Amino acid sequence: MSKYHEANPGPLSGVRVLDLSTVVMGPFATQMLADLGADVIKVEPPSGDNMRKVGPMVNEDMGALYLHLNRNKRSIVLDLKTEPGRQACLALVKTADVFLYNVRPQAMARLGLSYEEVSAVNPAIVYAGAYGFGGDGPYAGKPAYDDLIQGMTGIPVLYEKNSGDEPRYVPLTLADRTIGLQAAIACLAGVIQSRSSGKGQSIEIPMFEGMTQFVLGDHLGGKTFVPEKGEMGYARLLATHRKPYKTADSHISVLIYNDKHWKNFLCLIGRDDLLEGSIFSSHSVRADNIAEVYSFVAQVLAEKNSEYWLGCFAQADIPAAPLYSMEDLMEDPHIKAVSQIVEMDHPTEGRIRTPGTLGKYSATPLKIYRHAPNLGEHTTEVLKETDLDQSVIDYLTNNTETSKS
Known part of the structure; x- marks a missing residue:
């Protein structure tokens, strides 16, 4: 000492x-x-x-x-x-x-x-x-x-x-x-x-x-197993539409992740018919079809503006946030409150x-x-x-x- x-x-x-x-x-x-x-x-x-x-x-x-x-x-x-x-x-x-x-x-x-x-x-x-x-x-x-x-x-x-x-x-x-x-x-x-x-x-x-x-902690994928069980890569992280979603007027960040989130989202957009027997029915099925899942969300979110979606997601308890620039981050009220x-x-x-x-x-x-x-x-x-x-x-x-x- x-x-x-x-x-x-x-x-x-x-x-x-x-x-x-x-x-x-x-x-x-x-x-x-x-x-x-x-x-x-x-x-x-x-x-x-x-x-x-x-x-x-x-x-x-x-x-x-x-x-x-x-x-x-x-x-x-x-x-x-x-x-x-x-x-x-x-x-x-x-x-x-x-x-x-x-x-x-x-x-x-x-x-x-x-x-x-x-x-x-x-x-x-x-x-x-x-x-x-x-x-x-x-x-x-x-x-x-x-x-x-x-x-x-x-x-x-x-x-x-x-x-x-x-x-x-x-x-x-x-x-x-x-x-x-x-x-x-x-x-x-x-x-x-x-x-x-x-x-x-x-x-x-x-x-x-x-x-x-x-890197490999996320992306070993199928090479985790001996013999290997498929390709390398975590499909959700590599999906083309895993990026901020474009809305009618800007972009937002959204993660519809677990079964509760998906139920709330599909009901929110009037597509509760997709809760069973579709690519949205369970976590495993969504993971196997993640590119199509993210593409579907991208198409839906493009129809209305960011303010609308952020309000809806807050009510539905779905994690969502505005897309910030560096300048926006400096002005964020939470960042200011916690110094x-x-x-x-x-x-x-x-x-x-x-x-x-x-x-x-x-x-x-x-x-x-x-x-x-x-x-x-x-x-x-x-x-x-x-x-x-x-x-x-x-x-x-x-x-x-x-x-x-």
């Missing part, structure tokens, strides 16, 4: 994380840990995290995505390619519970920060690597980014099957954020084990394998909006207690929390300022 952690209300107060990651996957993982109260120290090279450069921005090196991914953290600058920078990092390791990185393991070894070298100064450390491919396979050490992993796990082809359009990536950093969630869980699991046993471990969180699990978009003052960037913390904790409420840091904002502060001599801290700080300028 870190004795240096600044008091905050989160349930992970007392856990210290050294975050050597950049871009989205690793910083998203540590942002969640920081929101939960962990003391996350973001260790950056003199040039800073690449995501600092991605606009829009008010000031250089403080891009919008960087602000969202790095709140509640402290930033220090260390040139890990130098021996003083490496030694300072190892001094911080002595105070930490978790050491997270998202470059290839070979790069960490070249820096002299392999698991063997890091655990030598802190045997209880949880040494977590989140990167493209597991070390036991033929792709080990290959570079990986969100788009590549989406492509290799078939997500663009799923889009093609569903829409009939050309393959395309999901317009979100889906792989980065999905594996970032897995990395955060892995770090917490490692800390629990380390604190119970007194000894940490090295943990690998590979993107390709993680997204393969994510999921927070306005706050940043000391250098002015008034900003950022997604709020997630969930309610009755005993340890969450909050944004620290702004996203400027590059190296906490270097001196954090290094003073180690066993380094003041002369070494002064040397590191002065050389950091020189390299940044």
